Amino acid sequence: MYKVVFLNHDKVFELYANAVYQSEMYGFIEVEDFVFGDKSQMIVDPGIEKLRSEFNGVQRTYIPMHHVLRIDEVEQEGTGKIRDASADDKVAMFPIVGKPIRPGGGSENSD
Numbered sequence: 001m002y003k004v005v006f007l008n009h010d011k012v013f014e015l016y017a018n019a020v021y022q023s024e025m026y027g028f029i030e031v032e033d034f035v036f037g038d039k040s041q042m043i044v045d046p047g048i049e050k051l052r053s054e055f056n057g058v059q060r061t062y063i064p065m066h067h068v069l070r071i072d073e074v075e076q077e078g079t080g081k082i083r084d085a086s087a088d089d090k091v092a093m094f095p096i097v098g099k100p101i102r103p104g105g106g107s108e109n110s111d
Contacts (some may be wrong), residue, residue, distance in 0.1 A: 016074075017059075034058070048079065
């Protein structure tokens, strides 16, 4: 089982899945066979319910590699959650370098 932590729309998602692998689509990982805990529990965790509703009907999701913060192989599932990505987090996304811009305002490849 794997714990996958990734960024999505200024939120940090932490979810558990049984299958994680490199996608055939360049730059993505595939995550499938999600694990959201035991539905028979009497106590309802709003974090897990939010994850369940977010991934309701999803068989497989493709996450851009540069949004993945961490993937851990774990022996048993923990509690999945969605939280705000805050400035005090110790983990940050790898900086993405954009296309160079020439002093006149156009890119290097413009005609």
